[in-house]
Amino acid sequence: PGSMALFTEIVVVAGLIVCSFGLQKGLERVTKVMMLALLALLAVLVVRAVTLPGAEEGIMFYLAPDFSKMFADVPTFFEAAYAAMGQAFFTLSLGIGALAIFGSYIGKDHALLGESMNIALLDTFVAITSGLIIFPACFAYNVSPTQGVGLVFVTLPNMFNQMMGGRFWGALFFIFMTFAALSTILSLIHISEPTRHAQIS
Numbered sequence: 001p002g003s004m005a006l007f008t009e010i011v012v013v014a015g016l017i018v019c020s021f022g023l024q025k026g027l028e029r030v031t032k033v034m035m036l037a038l039l040a041l042l043a044v045l046v047v048r049a050v051t052l053p054g055a056e057e058g059i060m061f062y063l064a065p066d067f068s069k070m071f072a073d074v075p076t077f078f079e080a081a082y083a084a085m086g087q088a089f090f091t092l093s094l095g096i097g098a099l100a101i102f103g104s105y106i107g108k109d110h111a112l113l114g115e116s117m118n119i120a121l122l123d124t125f126v127a128i129t130s131g132l133i134i135f136p137a138c139f140a141y142n143v144s145p146t147q148g149v150g151l152v153f154v155t156l157p158n159m160f161n162q163m164m165g166g167r168f169w170g171a172l173f174f175i176f177m178t179f180a181a182l183s184t185i186l187s188l189i190h191i192s193e194p195t196r197h198a199q200i201s
Helices: 002-020 023-050 055-063 074-103 112-140 148-162 166-191 194-200
Strands: none
Touching (some): 023 148, 055 112, 148 166
């Protein structure tokens, strides 16, 4: 609890400092650099993951689903459906609020429909890319692909251990992962400003 409280305070203070510079000079500038760096690193990791021995089996597991197993374990299916609905409702609550807040900054030269499509395409691209990293690495290193969120902390360290300069790439990846989480916190801090809500209303 002590270390969790300490790092929570560090993250909150860092978020407040970044947001104190405003949207463009603070939030936008920081997240642009962080996300572009993370995307470039994801591309490197995809190339490494799909060239691992046994990666083909992981790619088939990921991209060729077996629908006959969907209802083989009914409780597990409903658990997965419940988790998916929870994610959807979370997105429709905080996500809609964030869209409304940040949408107020968009100029007349940008269409909301076009920006929405760009976001959806980029989000889907990152999700597919992440799968192409995780699942081939799972099968290459004999790790169960059913471990859930913890896979990123199990399979990727194994992959980094086998890479040339893996300590460097691993450190970069987890730093950028931290930045990606921080970007969400920054957006939540920003949309909670009372002045921003007053301007929109």
